[in-house]
Amino acid sequence: MSSVSFSQKTLSGAGALWFTVAAIGQMAFIGFILAFYGVRTATGNFAGWNDKPLIDGYIKGDDAGNVVFAAHVLLASVVTLCGLMQLIPALRRKWPRLHRWSGRTFMVIAIFMALSGVWLTVVRGTYLSVISAVAILINAALILAFVGLAWRHAVKRRFEQHRRWAMRTFMVVSGVWFLRVGLMGWVLINRGPVGMTKTMSGPADIVMTFGSYLIPLAILELYEAAQRNANGALKVLMAAVLAVAAAYTAAGVFGAIAFMWGPYL
Ligand code: HEM
Structure with a gap:
């Protein structure tokens, strides 16, 4: 085995390791949303949304705000699931039609998530501090811009460009999940x-x-650059960065399940 193919395999393996950890964490997020918000919403127990610490959540008498909150949080499970499905190569290869439909669903719901999130933040006034509101509003702007670019490249059949912008879209749509995992x-x-x-x-x-x-x-861009670069040492270095990222993500996922989601189920 040449050193290049060894380093290439190490890099791709580290990428797959990170993705596996992230996929487990995102499935746990989906499970929490369905078991907590899904069950309460389906049984009409809207006030029960506030059984976990929230900034606003359910507000008596604010029908519009409550409806937007419900749609936002329930569709969070769908966008997360569709995003994960897009990144599984076997699904893409075996069922390309499913890939296209889950991709369209992902993009449309991502737009809704960004717009409803902006509405909740700006119109409903749900934020903890101006700095955290600015940070998440930039996240929303990036979601809208990246979805637009990924979509445009797909329509024009520029598939490599589409893949790149779709990966970037996945990262920014996962921003709120990364935030929870990062904090924990x-x-x-x-x-x-x-x-x-x-x-x-x-x-x-x-x-x-x-x-x-x-x-x-940033990590995605470095990973893609290392994939393209022929330098084996660089690939191994990037694989080490991804292994650290996977360990941090695993700690964050564990923390989120143990302290942020689990106790409220
Ligand atoms: C696109 C991916 C997004 C996902 C998956 C997502 C997910 C969620 C979830 C699960 C909740 C319920 C709160 C919780 O249990 O922690 C929530 C609430 C909320 N989200 Fe998002 N969100 C996304 C994007 C955004 C964006 C871009 C913004 C702002 C621009 C935003 C603003 C809010 C606000 C203000 C709340 C209400 C929090 C409260 O009342 O305490 N979200 N979101």
Whole structure:
């Protein structure tokens, strides 16, 4: 085996490892949304949304806000599932029609998630601090821009460009999931909320809120650059970065299940 193919395999293996950890964490997120919000909404127990700590959630008398909140949080499970499906190569190969339909569903719902999120933040006024609101509004703007680019390249049949923008879209749509995992990973590693405040405006909060989409985007770009580069040492270095990212993600997923989602089910 040549050193190039060894390093290439190591890099792709590390990418697959990270994705496997992330997929488990996203499935847990979907499971939580359905078991918590899905069950309460289906049984008409809207006030029960607030059984877990939220900024606003259910507000008595605010019918419009409650409907948007319900649609936003329930469709969060669908967008997360469709995003995961897009990245599984076997599904793409075996059922290309399914890939196209889940891709369209993912993009349309991603647009809805961004717009309803902006509405909840700006019109309903659901935010903890101005800095955290700015961070998530930038996330929404990136979702809309990236969906537009991925879609345009697909329509024009520029598939390599489409793939790249679709991957970037996956990262920004997963921003709120990364935020939860990032915060819980940080709390676990530091054995407490170091650099965090109740209004999410501490230094660690600020790094996390902006980093929830900027760090994954940066890692994706580095991964793609290492894939294209012939330098074997670079590929192994990037594989090490991904292994660290996978370990951090695993810690965050564990923390989110154990402390953020599990206790409320
Ligand atoms: C696109 C991916 C997104 C997903 C998967 C998602 C998911 C969720 C979930 C699960 C909740 C319920 C809160 C919880 O249990 O933690 C929620 C609430 C909320 N989301 Fe999103 N969201 C997304 C995008 C956005 C964006 C882009 C914004 C803002 C621009 C946003 C703003 C909000 C707001 C304001 C709430 C209400 C929080 C509360 O009342 O406490 N979301 N979202």
